[in-house]
Amino acid sequence: SAVISQKPSRDICQRGTSLTIQCQVDSQVTMMFWYRQQPGQSLTLIATANQGSEATYESGFVIDKFPISRPNLTFSTLTVSNMSPEDSSIYLCSVGSGNYGYTFGSGTRLTVV
Amino acid sequence: AQKITQTQPGMFVQEKEAVTLDCTYDTSDPSYGLFWYKQPSSGEMIFLIYQGSYDQQNATEGRYSLNFQKARKSANLVISASQLGDSAMYFCAMSENFNKFYFGSGTKLNVKP
Numbered sequence: 717s718a719v720i721s722q723k724p725s726r727d728i729c730q731r732g733t734s735l736t737i738q739c740q741v742d743s744q745v746t747m748m749f750w751y752r753q754q755p756g757q758s759l760t761l762i763a764t765a766n767q768g769s770e771a772t773y774e775s776g777f778v779i780d781k782f783p784i785s786r787p788n789l790t791f792s793t794l795t796v797s798n799m800s801p802e803d804s805s806i807y808l809c810s811v812g813s814g815n816y817g818y819t820f821g822s823g824t825r826l827t828v829v
Numbered sequence: 830a831q832k833i834t835q836t837q838p839g840m841f842v843q844e845k846e847a848v849t850l851d852c853t854y855d856t857s858d859p860s861y862g863l864f865w866y867k868q869p870s871s872g873e874m875i876f877l878i879y880q881g882s883y884d885q886q887n888a889t890e891g892r893y894s895l896n897f898q899k900a901r902k903s904a905n906l907v908i909s910a911s912q913l914g915d916s917a918m919y920f921c922a923m924s925e926n927f928n929k930f931y932f933g934s935g936t937k938l939n940v941k942p
Contacts, residue, residue, distance in 0.1 A: 717876075749930075758920065758932045759874075806872045813876075817864040817922065818930060820874035 717813040718743050722821025729799055729828050736795045737824045739809035744789035749818065750782070753806040762807075765792050799828045831855065832931035833923050839937045842911045849896070850906040850936045852921030861925050863904040865895065868918040868935075877919075880904060911940045 719742040729735050739748065750762040762782055763771040771784040785793045796803050804827050810818040834853045842848035854863065865877040880888045880895045888895045896905040908915055921933040 753872075758934045761929070808872075808874060810874075817862065817866075817876055817879060817924065818874070819876070820866075823872035823874070825872055 717819045718745060718811050720809060720811065720819060720821040722809055722824060724824055725822060726825040727827070729826065731800050731828055733799055734795055734797045735799065735826060736793050737807055737809070738793050739791070739821050741790045741811055745811040746789070747812060748786065748792045749810045749812075750784065750792075750794045751808045751810065753808065753823075755805070759808065762794070796826065799826075801828045804828045833921050833933035835921055835933035835936050837936045838934070839939070841939050841941060842908075844913060844940055844942050845910055847907060847909045848911055848938065850908070850919050850921075850938065852904045852906065852933060854902050854904060854921075854923045854931075856902075856923065856925055858925040861923055863895070863897070864922040864924070864930075865893070865904075865906045866920045866922060867915075868920060870917070874920070878906065908938075913940050913942060916940045 721740045723738055748765045751759040752762050753759050761774050762777045763773045763784055765771045765784045765786040767786045767789050781797055783795045807824045809821045813819045832855055836851055861882045863880040867875045867877055878888050878890045878893045878895050880897045887897050892909045894907045916939050918935045918937050920935045922930050924930045
């Protein structure tokens with residue numbers, strides 16, 4: 717299965733600022749997925765990122781708040797914009813791995829103060 | 830309706846004993862996959878085991894086995910010989926044709942020495 721390098725692993729940010737999270741995959745993949753996991757909650761899909769097209773956002777998530785880039789088949793970024801304390805979560809990128817389901821990055825633990 | 834239901838928010842098990850984590854699912858698609866993931870306190874998501882809807886036998890991976898009861902739409906995870914390192918959150922997930930994943934709310938397992 718694919719190996720994903722995600723960074724930063726954690727950050728503490730001031731409200732009103734933005735943070736960009738990067739995911740690098742060791743193989744070419746068509747779709748990359750971005751999830752949010754709020755404290756004590758399950759994973760919620762933010763968007764699906766395809767190379768060469770705009771990301772597809774799930775209900776409740778908008779591009780202005782969570783812009784995504786997908787410049788090639790091995791890399792994607794998620795930006796959390798104009799952050800508030802409610803954005804404090806773990807953010808995870810993932811790719812499909814067939815019968816292994818999703819392979820996940822190691823996650824970014826974001827705290828907004 | 831919830832696609833994936835995990836009814837046990839928390840579980841305790843004595844070290845070296847077996848434990849069953851419950852998961853029920855809801856789908857009308859005949860082709861689907863069921864997955865279990867482990868999330869330690871570090872936040873990463875670790876794939877444990879996969880069961881396809883057409884698989885005749887229950888999946889096993891080392892100390893992990895999946896008790897698949899298709900008619901009851903349940904996919905319980907059995908961990909044998911629990912170890913202290915098994916203490917973590919466990920998520921059941923389902924994919925319909927690998928297009929989209931649905932995660933349960935998770936079960937926090939605590940292994941007592």
